[in-house]
Amino acid sequence: MEMLLNEYDMVVGAKFDNGTIQDYVDDKNTYGLVRIEDSTANWFLYNEIDSDNESKKLYKDVTQKEHFIHDEFGEKIVLFNKVGKVSFEDFIKKINEYIDDGLGQII
Numbered sequence: 001m002e003m004l005l006n007e008y009d010m011v012v013g014a015k016f017d018n019g020t021i022q023d024y025v026d027d028k029n030t031y032g033l034v035r036i037e038d039s040t041a042n043w044f045l046y047n048e049i050d051s052d053n054e055s056k057k058l059y060k061d062v063t064q065k066e067h068f069i070h071d072e073f074g075e076k077i078v079l080f081n082k083v084g085k086v087s088f089e090d091f092i093k094k095i096n097e098y099i100d101d102g103l104g105q106i107i
Contacts, residue, residue, distance in 0.1 A: 001101055014098055021098050030054045031080075034091050039084025041091050046076040068092075 004013040004020070013022035019036040023029075031044040045051075046059050059078060063069075067080040068088035077095055079088055 001098060016094065019094065021094060028054050030058050034094055036086045036090060036094060039086035041079045041082040043077060043079050043095055046078050047074055
């Protein structure tokens with residue numbers, strides 16, 4: 001993965017062979033966007049104890065609609081607004097690669 005930097009040289013996402021991932025795409029900095037080929041999904045990390053009020057509100061709203069949650073010991077990757085044929089599981093794999101590479105700044 002190749003990191004994407006903002007004007008302050010902070011990591012804000014990454015590019016990979018067939019897509020991109022961004023940490024934040026909304027005004028409140030609560031969720032990001034992952035694109036694989038022609039499919040997209042919004043995503044964010046959620047933890048019941050440590051998440052801020054905006055994230056808790058978003059989590060409550062998202063879980064009322066179509067969504068996918070990957071839970072690893074209480075740290076959840078939440079996907080929503082998926083468009084396209086790429087599976088939720090493939091999106092999770094890319095997000096985990098991004099986080100494991102140490103590029104993700106939203107943890």
